[in-house]
Amino acid sequence: xxxxxxxxxxxxxxxxxxxxGNEKVDPERQRRVLSAIEELGYRRDGVxxxxxxxxxxxxxxxxxxxENPFFTSLVxxxxxxxxxxxxxIILLNSDEDLDKEGRCLxxxxxxxxxxxILSPVSETKSVMDLLISTGTPTVxxxxxxxxxxxxxVIVDNVLGAYDGTMHLLGAGHRRVACISGPAESTTGSNRVxxxxxxxxKTALAAEPELIRTTDFKRGGGYRATLDLFRQxxxxxxxxxxxxxxxxxxxxxxxxxxxxxxxxxxxVGFDDLSxxxxxxxxxxxxxxxxxxxxxxxxxxxxxxxxxxxxxxxxEVMLAPSLQIRESSVSKQPFSGDSAADSRSPRTR
Amino acid sequence: xxxxxxxxxxxxxxxxxxxxGNEKVDPERQRRVLSAIEELGYRRDGVxxxxxxxxxxxxxxxxxxxENPFFTSLVxxxxxxxxxxxxxIILLNSDEDLDKEGRCLxxxxxxxxxxxILSPVSETKSVMDLLISTGTPTVxxxxxxxxxxxxxVIVDNVLGAYDGTMHLLGAGHRRVACISGPAESTTGSNRVxxxxxxxxKTALAAEPELIRTTDFKRGGGYRATLDLFRQxxxxxxxxxxxxxxxxxxxxxxxxxxxxxxxxxxxVGFDDLSxxxxxxxxxxxxxxxxxxxxxxxxxxxxxxxxxxxxxxxxEVMLAPSLQIRESSVSKQPFSGDSAADSRSPRTR
DNA sequence: TTGAAAGCGCTAACAC
DNA sequence: GTGTTAGCGCTTTCAA
Numbered sequence: 001x002x003x004x005x006x007x008x009x010x011x012x013x014x015x016x017x018x019x020x021g022n023e024k025v026d027p028e029r030q031r032r033v034l035s036a037i038e039e040l041g042y043r044r045d046g047v048x049x050x051x052x053x054x055x056x057x058x059x060x061x062x063x064x065x066x067e068n069p070f071f072t073s074l075v076x077x078x079x080x081x082x083x084x085x086x087x088x089i090i091l092l093n094s095d096e097d098l099d100k101e102g103r104c105l106x107x108x109x110x111x112x113x114x115x116x117i118l119s120p121v122s123e124t125k126s127v128m129d130l131l132i133s134t135g136t137p138t139v140x141x142x143x144x145x146x147x148x149x150x151x152x153v154i155v156d157n158v159l160g161a162y163d164g165t166m167h168l169l170g171a172g173h174r175r176v177a178c179i180s181g182p183a184e185s186t187t188g189s190n191r192v193x194x195x196x197x198x199x200x201k202t203a204l205a206a207e208p209e210l211i212r213t214t215d216f217k218r219g220g221g222y223r224a225t226l227d228l229f230r231q232x233x234x235x236x237x238x239x240x241x242x243x244x245x246x247x248x249x250x251x252x253x254x255x256x257x258x259x260x261x262x263x264x265x266x267v268g269f270d271d272l273s274x275x276x277x278x279x280x281x282x283x284x285x286x287x288x289x290x291x292x293x294x295x296x297x298x299x300x301x302x303x304x305x306x307x308x309x310x311x312x313x314e315v316m317l318a319p320s321l322q323i324r325e326s327s328v329s330k331q332p333f334s335g336d337s338a339a340d341s342r343s344p345r346t347r
Numbered sequence: 348x349x350x351x352x353x354x355x356x357x358x359x360x361x362x363x364x365x366x367x368g369n370e371k372v373d374p375e376r377q378r379r380v381l382s383a384i385e386e387l388g389y390r391r392d393g394v395x396x397x398x399x400x401x402x403x404x405x406x407x408x409x410x411x412x413x414e415n416p417f418f419t420s421l422v423x424x425x426x427x428x429x430x431x432x433x434x435x436i437i438l439l440n441s442d443e444d445l446d447k448e449g450r451c452l453x454x455x456x457x458x459x460x461x462x463x464i465l466s467p468v469s470e471t472k473s474v475m476d477l478l479i480s481t482g483t484p485t486v487x488x489x490x491x492x493x494x495x496x497x498x499x500v501i502v503d504n505v506l507g508a509y510d511g512t513m514h515l516l517g518a519g520h521r522r523v524a525c526i527s528g529p530a531e532s533t534t535g536s537n538r539v540x541x542x543x544x545x546x547x548k549t550a551l552a553a554e555p556e557l558i559r560t561t562d563f564k565r566g567g568g569y570r571a572t573l574d575l576f577r578q579x580x581x582x583x584x585x586x587x588x589x590x591x592x593x594x595x596x597x598x599x600x601x602x603x604x605x606x607x608x609x610x611x612x613x614v615g616f617d618d619l620s621x622x623x624x625x626x627x628x629x630x631x632x633x634x635x636x637x638x639x640x641x642x643x644x645x646x647x648x649x650x651x652x653x654x655x656x657x658x659x660x661e662v663m664l665a666p667s668l669q670i671r672e673s674s675v676s677k678q679p680f681s682g683d684s685a686a687d688s689r690s691p692r693t694r
Numbered sequence: 695t696t697g698a699a700a701g702c703g704c705t706a707a708c709a710c
Numbered sequence: 711g712t713g714t715t716a717g718c719g720c721t722t723t724c725a726a
């Protein structure tokens with residue numbers, strides 16, 4: 001920078017001003033600076049800049065599993081919006097582990113990220129203290145931490161599960177089983193709540209032997225399904241509360257020799273890229289995942305600019321039931337369910 | 348840090364030494380420093396540290412589409428290894444666009460990343476110049492840039508495509524169509540090469556009307572498939588050179604009313620999480636994607652430590668053909684292909 | 695083994 | 711509008 005200033009016969013301050021472009025600079029000098037920069041191949045040192053300004057243009061994004069398509073789309077949404085606002089994303093992996101999550105947060109604080117977006121591992125344990133005490137702008141996404149006043153973007157999980165369950169009940173199924181995630185997670189518990197509300201609405205009693213909570217992973221869905229369907233009488237329908245567990249459930253059902261939807265009607269939470277490629281096409285509760293990420297980043301951008309509402313915002317997006325074939329019995333109980341069975345092609 | 352030093356009745360230099368832990372410090376003083384840090388809730392400023400040390404503990408990872416499961420697994424592999432070596436990952440999105448890629452590189456240089464891993468948009472255009480001129484350790488992954496002496500980790504695409512094609516030819520198919528990606532990309536062109544080699548080996552002439560190159564995306568695969576199978580005579584087999592295009596191809600085949608494998612035998616490059624959930628189960632050429640990422644990060648780690656080989660390393664990993672049902676005709680031409688049709692369950 | 699002090703490259707007062 | 715200059719918080723000589 002010193003060299004650039006010398007070459008352009010100006011001071012370093014002028015070079016800085018040209019680089020930042022906010023203050024007025026004589027056009028002629030500006031030209032000289034620009035060409036000196038070009039000539040010398042000068043690149044500003046962002047680290048020094050960050051130190052001096054006391055802030056970075058980086059956001060930390062903490063998720064538990066980049067290989068889960070849900071988080072993948074979330075990352076994409078966050079990144080798109082971050083791009084627009086001039087931030088980069090440092091991607092941290094909590095692996096669904098509290099300790100690791102803690103280390104991620106510590107790292108973010110050390111690196112002085114301008115803000116953080118996280119999908120907390122646990123609903124209760126407040127690892128947030130660190131972020132709060134350092135005043136790091138933060139947005140929770142997908143899950144929330146109970147009783148914490150912080151910006152949050154989530155999907156209406158209760159509604160989604162309710163809709164999916166009602167859809168199965170409406171088709172005449174009476175033994176609707178449910179596989180959800182850990183009760184400690186917002187998503188896990190809220191989806192069960194939605195399921196229970198639907199039963200209630202239909203004046204059906206909740207039967208504990210129809211409900212399983214496991215780990216939101218393929219293996220968990222697989223084992224829970226085996227477990228559920230080895231009972232007698234067995235369920236006549238199943239709602240699985242996330243994408244990976246749905247994959248596991250499909251494997252299990254096939255292994256058990258049960259046909260969908262003839263033997264079991266199926267609804268899965270989270271849309272799947274291949275939902276319309278399988279036979280039968282899968283009925284899913286689609287979440288607006290990318291928008292979830294976008295919204296979180298937008299909120300964070302606002303906080304970072306300081307033009308936020310004083311109080312924490314909570315954005316709740318609505319999921320949408322994609323009715324396809326897996327949930328539609330060949331012999332519908334009610335006459336009008338045929339209208340539902342048209343498969344809305346998603347391409 | 349000043350405060351910590353004061354509280355511990357030592358100098359800032361000693362605090363620094365304790366923090367870094369390489370130099371010898373009197374145990375008693377060390378204890379005082381540690382408890383002062385605890386007491387004051389002090390956290391070292393990583394930005395200042397980076398400035399002073401002239402290097403960061405961050406690697407930049409540039410990929411074109413985080414929503415493609417291939418890149419997702421790649422990211423995971425990189426991240427796992429980076430974690431182990433004490434680096435964080437800043438994830439940049441090139442969107443398959445040269446301009447955007449250029450901006451990503453510029454950003455990395457500005458932010459003084461310790462190293463870069465990238466999957467270059469174009470095989471020829473050397474946007475690498477910037478990284479080279481700044482001396483940023485770099486590893487290419489998945490694709491390479493022709494004639495550039497830089498560490499590279501790729502999969503043996505020629506071999507993968509060759510194996511897949513041979514498998515189809517071995518089952519007796521004689522009109523094997525091929526859909527690949529852009530000829531300018533290493534992956535696109537090498538996979539066509541593998542396909543051609545297999546034809547050659549079988550003493551079959553390459554027929555241009557059986558080959559399509561498109562964009563490695565769902566829509567491209569879909570359109571190319573429609574295009575290929577509306578010909579007369581139509582192909583009796585199809586090899587699709589990536590995951591997304593395979594999805595598109597499946598949609599197209601269904602739309603055309605063609606059954607797999609009865610009417611068309613199918614092999615897809617890239618394994619798919621749901622390959623064993625569809626009917627028929629899909630034969631795929633699986634890439635060791637996570638290992639690809641891990642290997643790249645390992646190479647980069649070595650470069651950053653300076654304990655690298657002087658010359659650029661090229662690591663080539665082998666893909667593996669996963670023979671399932673989609674490639675196996677109901678009436679096999681050769682007697683022994685039945686042995687191949689056992690589905691190797693991947694879970 | 696420790697402390698004093700220089701300075702990494704930049705931005706933002708401040709004085710002109 | 712422009713230049714001078716004081717740090718941002720840390721690490722690392724260097725001398726003790």
